[in-house]
Amino acid sequence: MTSANMGIPSAEFLASVRDALGRADAPPENAYEPLTDDLATLENRAIEVRERIAGELPELSRRLGETAALRGWNVTRCAGVEETLDYVVSLARRLGATSVPRSEQSVFDDVPVDAALAGVGALCWPAVYDGPDSREGIRRRLADSSMGITGADYAIAETGSVIVLPRRGLSRLVSVVPPVHVAIVRQSDIIGTLDDLFALRRLEYHQNGQSGTADMGSYLNFITGPSRTADIEQTIVVGVHGPREVHMVLLDEE
Amino acid sequence: MAEVVTRQFVPASQAAVKDVQLRQALRRAGSGFDGTRREAIAEVSEEVWEGWREQARKIKEHTIGHLDYYLAMLERNVAAAGGQVHFARDARQANAIVSEIARRNGVKTVTKSKSMVSEELGLNHVLEANGIDVFETDLGEYIIQLAEETPSHLVAPALHKTRGQVAQLFAEQLGVPYSEDIEEMARVARVALRQKFLEADMGVSGANFLVAETGSLVIITNEGNGRLCTSAPRIHVGLAGMEKVIPSLQDLAVFLRLLPRSATGQRISSYVSMVTGPKRAEDEDGPEEFHLIIVDNGRSRLLRDPALRESLYCIRCGACLNVCPIYQRVGGHAYGWVYPGPIGSIVTPGLVGVAEAKDLPNASTLCGACRDACPVQINIPRMLLHLRHQQAESNDENERTSSDTDKLLARGFANVMSSPLLLKLGRTVGRAVSKPLAKSGKIGETRLPLISRWTQARDLPVPAERSFRQRWRDELSKDGR
Amino acid sequence: MSQPPPVRASLFVTCIIDQLYPEVGVSVVRVLRRHGVDVDFPEGQSCCGQPLYNSGFTQEARRLAIRTLDALAGSDYVVVPSGSCGAMMRVFYEDLFADDAENLERAQQLGSRVYEFTEFLAKVLGVADDVTGDDAAGGDATGSEKVTYHPSCHLLREMRVRESPRRLLSGCSGVALVDLPEAEQCCGFGGTFAVKYPHISEEMLADKLATITQSGADTITACDMGCLMHIGGAISRQNLPVSVRHIAQILDGEQA
Ligand code: SF4
Numbered sequence: 008m009t010s011a012n013m014g015i016p017s018a019e020f021l022a023s024v025r026d027a028l029g030r031a032d033a034p035p036e037n038a039y040e041p042l043t044d045d046l047a048t049l050e051n052r053a054i055e056v057r058e059r060i061a062g063e064l065p066e067l068s069r070r071l072g073e074t075a076a077l078r079g080w081n082v083t084r085c086a087g088v089e090e091t092l093d094y095v096v097s098l099a100r101r102l103g104a105t106s107v108p109r110s111e112q113s114v115f116d117d118v119p120v121d122a123a124l125a126g127v128g129a130l131c132w133p134a135v136y137d138g139p140d141s142r143e144g145i146r147r148r149l150a151d152s153s154m155g156i157t158g159a160d161y162a163i164a165e166t167g168s169v170i171v172l173p174r175r176g177l178s179r180l181v182s183v184v185p186p187v188h189v190a191i192v193r194q195s196d197i198i199g200t201l202d203d204l205f206a207l208r209r210l211e212y213h214q215n216g217q218s219g220t221a222d223m224g225s226y227l228n229f230i231t232g233p234s235r236t237a238d239i240e241q242t243i244v245v246g247v248h249g250p251r252e253v254h255m256v257l258l259d260e261e
Numbered sequence: 262m263a264e265v266v267t268r269q270f271v272p273a274s275q276a277a278v279k280d281v282q283l284r285q286a287l288r289r290a291g292s293g294f295d296g297t298r299r300e301a302i303a304e305v306s307e308e309v310w311e312g313w314r315e316q317a318r319k320i321k322e323h324t325i326g327h328l329d330y331y332l333a334m335l336e337r338n339v340a341a342a343g344g345q346v347h348f349a350r351d352a353r354q355a356n357a358i359v360s361e362i363a364r365r366n367g368v369k370t371v372t373k374s375k376s377m378v379s380e381e382l383g384l385n386h387v388l389e390a391n392g393i394d395v396f397e398t399d400l401g402e403y404i405i406q407l408a409e410e411t412p413s414h415l416v417a418p419a420l421h422k423t424r425g426q427v428a429q430l431f432a433e434q435l436g437v438p439y440s441e442d443i444e445e446m447a448r449v450a451r452v453a454l455r456q457k458f459l460e461a462d463m464g465v466s467g468a469n470f471l472v473a474e475t476g477s478l479v480i481i482t483n484e485g486n487g488r489l490c491t492s493a494p495r496i497h498v499g500l501a502g503m504e505k506v507i508p509s510l511q512d513l514a515v516f517l518r519l520l521p522r523s524a525t526g527q528r529i530s531s532y533v534s535m536v537t538g539p540k541r542a543e544d545e546d547g548p549e550e551f552h553l554i555i556v557d558n559g560r561s562r563l564l565r566d567p568a569l570r571e572s573l574y575c576i577r578c579g580a581c582l583n584v585c586p587i588y589q590r591v592g593g594h595a596y597g598w599v600y601p602g603p604i605g606s607i608v609t610p611g612l613v614g615v616a617e618a619k620d621l622p623n624a625s626t627l628c629g630a631c632r633d634a635c636p637v638q639i640n641i642p643r644m645l646l647h648l649r650h651q652q653a654e655s656n657d658e659n660e661r662t663s664s665d666t667d668k669l670l671a672r673g674f675a676n677v678m679s680s681p682l683l684l685k686l687g688r689t690v691g692r693a694v695s696k697p698l699a700k701s702g703k704i705g706e707t708r709l710p711l712i713s714r715w716t717q718a719r720d721l722p723v724p725a726e727r728s729f730r731q732r733w734r735d736e737l738s739k740d741g742r
Numbered sequence: 743m744s745q746p747p748p749v750r751a752s753l754f755v756t757c758i759i760d761q762l763y764p765e766v767g768v769s770v771v772r773v774l775r776r777h778g779v780d781v782d783f784p785e786g787q788s789c790c791g792q793p794l795y796n797s798g799f800t801q802e803a804r805r806l807a808i809r810t811l812d813a814l815a816g817s818d819y820v821v822v823p824s825g826s827c828g829a830m831m832r833v834f835y836e837d838l839f840a841d842d843a844e845n846l847e848r849a850q851q852l853g854s855r856v857y858e859f860t861e862f863l864a865k866v867l868g869v870a871d872d873v874t875g876d877d878a879a880g881g882d883a884t885g886s887e888k889v890t891y892h893p894s895c896h897l898l899r900e901m902r903v904r905e906s907p908r909r910l911l912s913g914c915s916g917v918a919l920v921d922l923p924e925a926e927q928c929c930g931f932g933g934t935f936a937v938k939y940p941h942i943s944e945e946m947l948a949d950k951l952a953t954i955t956q957s958g959a960d961t962i963t964a965c966d967m968g969c970l971m972h973i974g975g976a977i978s979r980q981n982l983p984v985s986v987r988h989i990a991q992i993l994d995g996e997q998a
Contacts, residue, residue: 013347013358017336020348020557024329024503027565035327041509042474078528136545146459146493166517166529177546179492183485201514209510212475223342223475225540225547226492229533234485236447237525238401238417240286240424241293244447247400248454249485249531271939278945586928590945624939626932626946627796629899643837646796653798663798671794675802678757678788679809688761703978714937718944719975722762729755729764733783737771 041209049210056203067164067197072257075167079232079245080255091258092123095156095189098254099129102187104153107131111176114158114191118258131156135176149180154187155250161207162192162255165200168229169255179226183234188250190230193258262352262558263383263411265613267597270620274591283421283592290420294583297526298634304528313515318638320512321574328564331473331506332555338476342538344551355556356387359465359498362552363393366496368462372454374480374487375399376467377577378500378556380412380599381612384465396457398486400450407434413593413601415579416524421592454486464490464548466536468501469576470516471553474509477537478553481520481530491536497548499536503555504573516576519636523578559612568647572607574637581631581641587624596621603631603641610648616659622648623662688724695723748780749866752817754810754831754856756824757789758967759988766967769994770823770859777867781821786813792830795838796933804845807838811848819866820852823859823990824966825897831856833900858897859990860965864906873913886918889992890959892950892973894966895928907965907989914993922962923953931972947976954984961985963992 014020025032044052060067076082085091099107107124109115111133124131134149136142149155157178161170169190171178182188198204212223234249245251266273277283302310324331336346349355355378363371371393373379385395385406397406401418405411408430412418419427424441432439437449466487470479478499480487491497507513521527540547563569582588582602593601597618600608606621622645631641652662663671677683698704703720707713715721727735751774755767774781791806810831814820822828835849863869889911897903911919930936930946937943950973954962962977962984964970974986 012345013361014349014354014554017333017346017348020350020555021329021333023350023557023561024332024564027561028326028328030327030329032329034330035323039323039508041511074528079531134545150455150459168529168533173541173544173547175543175545178544179488179546183488183492201517202511205510205514209474212510223477223535223537225342225536225538225544227477227535227537228488229529230531231529231533232531234483235531236400236484238399238404238419239422239427239443239446241290241417241420242424242443244444247447247451247484247486248398248458248489274939275941278941586930586946587942590942623935624942626895626928626930626935626943628895628928628932630895630926630928633899646798646834646837649796649798650800651798654800667797668799671797671799671802674789675791675794675799675805678806681785684788691761703975705979711937714940715975717940718947718979719972720978721975722971724761725764727764729760729767730783730785732764732768733771737768738783 044209046213049206049213052206053210056198056206060198060203063199064194064197067199068194068257068259071162071164071167071192071197072255074164075255078167079235080167080253082255082257084257084259086259088118088258091118091191091256092120094256095120096123096127098187098189099124099154100127102153104129106148106152107154107156108134108149108152108177108181108185109156110158110171110178110181111135111174112158114193118191120156133176134181145177146180149177149184152185154189155181155185156189156191157182159190159192159196161198161204162196163198163201163204163229166229166231168231170204170227170229173224173226179228182228182230183249186246186250187252187254188230189254189256191256191258194260263381263599265598265617267609267613267618267621269597270595270624273595273597274624277591277595280592282423284590286421286423287589287592290414290417291583291589294525294579295634298523298580298583301522301526301528313519314636314638316515317519317636318574320507320515321637324507325504325564325570325573328503328506331508332503334473334508335471335476335506338473339538339551339553340476342476344476344538344553346553346555349554349556349558351558352382355382355500355554355558356384358554359384360387360391362496362498363388363391363463366462366550368393368496370457370461371395371463371465372457372461372490372494373397373402373465374467374482374490375402375418376465376500377412377415377599378467378502379465381558382500382556384500396454396461398454398458398490399482399484400447403450403454404430407431411594411599414582415577415600415602417579421594458489458493461490461494463496463498464494465498465500466491468499468505469520470513471501471506472510472513472535473506475537477510477535479513479533479535481517481533483531485532488532488534491534491548492546495548496550496552497536497539499551499553501553501555503557503560504575520576520578523580523634523636563608563611569607569611569644571639572604572611572644574639575604575608576637578636580634580636584630584634586626586628586630604639607641607644607648615648615652615655616657619652619660619662622652688728691724699723748778749819750780750782750817751819751821751862752814753781753783754787754790754814754820754822754827755783756822756827756967758971759823760788762971763967763988766823766988766990769988769990770821773863773990773993774821777863777869779867782817784813784817790827790830791838792827792834793933795830795834800838804838807835807849808845811845811852814852815848817855819862820856821859821862822856823988824968825858825894825901825903826966826968828856828858829896829900858901858903858965860906860910861901861903863910870906870909870913873909886916887961888918888920888959889961889963890920890922890954890957891925891989892922892929892962892964892969893926894964894969897965898926903965910993911963911989916995917992920957920959922957922959924949925953929969929973931969933968936972947972951976951980951982955982959984961987961992963987963989965989
């Protein structure tokens with residue numbers, strides 16, 4: 008880690024900002040609403056959110072599928088683990104995939120994609136370093152793969168987005184480097200809105216802060232449809248630097 | 262800092278309005294973006310949209326009003342997450358910080374995702390002068406980097422280029438076969454940059470928002486280049502104007518709703534990435550170092566003037582450009598610096614100095630379309646007027662726009678309009694002077710200074726034989742009684 | 743039963759109508775009177791100060807604004823046949839007098855009494871209340887004058903008057919209202935903008951003329967003589983077969 012801050016000292020910078028505002032060094036006169044929330048408030052809100060989501064689940068799932076399709080996902084609803092595996096396998100077949108990286112997520116305990124893909128001769132592997140690969144090697148393997156599979160920590164009905172939090176392994180690159188990304192979404196991953204997401208994340212953040220262990224996590228990424236650009240003549244092209252094809256598998260409880 | 266050629270507005274805009282290709286490009290983009298923006302608003306309903314705008318504005322108002330407080334909170338929380346915040350007074354300082362980070366880490370290759378602040382700083386040139394290879398990775402930015410140009414729009418930097426021009430550029434610079442197929446051109450960029458992403462030592466990104474509560478940097482992208490720049494290299498440097506901070510994570514929701522809809526009409530962009538510090542011990546990708554550089558570079562000048570402060574609420578969505586009849590005719594480059602269009606006409610004088618950018622606040626009809634489009638309800642026309650007043654009445658000769666003649670004319674006009682006698686006299690003189698010039702009551706083309714600027718395209722009426730007030734006295738006042 | 747007392751209103755005619763287009767003012771008075779308004783014309787008025795204000799000359803603009811405040815101090819309603827001057831009085835006077843408490847109060851007072859001409863007809867007098875929406879124009883257009891309407895920017899976006907002019911035109915016998923493509927695009931006048939940046943102004947004007955031609959209208963109308971002087975000046979220069987009239991002239995039934 009490089010040492011001290013460069014540029015001008017923050018105290019000096021902040022003083023000049025205060026000077027421009029003609030303000031004294033003091034917190035806002037009226038405390039700012041969301042920031043005054045204490046842990047109990049955040050907990051209650053999270054409970055409310057969870058309860059509401061539980062009550063609306065079939066509807067939210069339907070909306071998620073609908074919105075996601077509009078945002079460019081190939082949405083498939085699978086009635087159970089078997090159907091999900093069939094879908095993933097057929098996709099790998101179509102792509103002629105021989106090497107399929109996946110994130111290290113609990114969803115794969117329930118949905119054994121490794122075994123299913125092995126059955127058709129494709130190697131599905133968790134993108135973690137503790138294998139034989141070096142950092143460079145594993146990146147090269149990722150770059151050579153034709154599809155990557157992840158779960159979803161959250162899937163937002165309002166926006167049709169899938170969110171993958173950082174965890175052990177190359178959780179960031181699995182969903183962006185291969186040209187096809189498959190996200191497996193369980194019912195329990197579904198939430199309603201952006202507000203739901205931030206209510207839940209804020210609780211977790213402040214809870215962690217309390218015990219002094221963790222924080223936001225280094226990364227929180229929303230994925231909504233394929234990579235795209237309209238930078239040349241406003242014509243939309245998919246698959247620029249990220250995947251050109253994205254699949255959302257909605258796994259309904261059996 | 263990036264080169265400032267704002268003084269050239271008049272000749273540059275004169276050339277631009279005659280550029281047929283440019284006009285076509287502007288039309289396509291402007292009506293395209295604005296059309297989808299309107300659809301997106303209609304989808305959620307005008308009422309909901311107005312509620313969002315209201316809410317977003319309140320958040321900005323509060324944050325900018327207590328900017329020091331939230332910057333301090335941000336700094337604490339970035340540090341708590343293992344990152345470092347550096348504060349830069351100006352472009353020179355900011356560039357020096359990035360260069361120093363690069364030097365200490367032996368950086369050879371930098372990949373960049375789109376950052377208007379870095380354009381403002383002229384960072385690429387500084388890094389290149391230090392022997393570092395810099396690659397813009399957003400397709401639009403990549404194109405203009407190859408063409409050695411500057412962006413012409415806040416969200417679509419290469420908007421001014423036709424597919425033919427890009428094809429030509431790629432063929433010349435990259436040695437690929439000439440192809441006007443846009444999909445093929447995107448593929449060329451993908452291939453050219455793929456390896457760079459994986460081998461770069463440092464990724465540089467901008468920031469759409471900074472969340473004080475959690476110390477997070479938020480970027481909103483579509484191509485996936487932003488994700489790669491912030492995930493693959495060893496070092497991530499985020500650049501942000503100091504106005505980008507918002508208090509709480511909860512506040513982010515409304516901005517994620519407003520920004521993409523206002524920018525391109527998208528309901529949400531393909532990617533929203535929130536970066537909080539460097540990778541943690543258990544992460545196996547992500548940068549080992551995270552640096553956030555907070556840049557003033559003239560913003561405190563805008564902050565200091567209560568009448569201009571709201572220009573710092575801007576979320577750089579570009580909606581005001583897409584609806585601006587002036588921007589739509591002259592394009593971004595005519596404005597002469599990084600930030601074009603209505604908001605640029607306020608921010609640019611603020612950041613580079615009023616004296617450098619005297620034309621910008623005046624090159625507007627004050628039609629108000631920008632304010633109605635702005636997702637944070639920034640009252641751009643009011644600020645343009647404020648700048649005009651500052652310019653007209655400035656004691657600093659370099660800043661003043663009004664010549665002594667202008668002042669005399671203004672005073673003369675006010676005098677005439679304040680005195681019934683002078684008004685009558687003025688009419689008589691006006692009629693006498695205009696009569697010989699006029700044919701059937703109108704003045705056609707003439708060489709008279711000032712007037713000719715009107716009559717080069719339009720006829721000009723001469724004062725009526727009897728003014729309204731005369732007719733009121735003669736005929737109307739009695740009728741009604 | 744006694745009749746309700748007539749509505750009393752002062753006409754602020756605007757300097758451009760006073761000096762260049764008095765016939766428009768005459769039509770305004772006639773239309774108002776036809777609707778039973780007791781119209782007066784405070785003679786102390788001249789220019790609202792907008793041209794100076796927009797060019798940055800606040801000192802001079804204030805002088806004219808104060809005169810205007812004085813002239814209109816006693817009026818119940820003030821009717822202005824211009825969205826631009828109306829906006830100056832209702833919206834910009836507040837900025838102009840931001841540091842002058844006494845005049846600020848007078849300006850706010852005036853602002854609450856100022857109406858643009860069509861706004862006054864619709865909101866205060868309830869004219870054309872029964873005409874609904876945009877497509878009232880449908881009907882049989884044969885023999886009617888095809889009129890298209892350009893919403894001037896300050897009327898639309900500062901005074902927030904969008905519907906009343908179209909409704910009034912739709913309710914006008916002998917008039918067939920036709921749509922103007924991209925109607926809400928600025929015409930490029932912008933006061934001194936037109937002479938400071940003629941090259942941009944003329945491009946905007948050319949596009950406006952093209953849409954007027956495209957509309958197939960016989961007549962272009964608006965609620966502002968500034969925009970109409972600019973649009974009309976080019977129509978006259980190019981000898982286009984389109985007549986240019988202020989909305990008051992059309993409502994007054996005066997033929998082209
Ligand atoms: S001023 Fe408003 S409309 Fe213009 S770019 Fe900024 S946020 Fe968008």
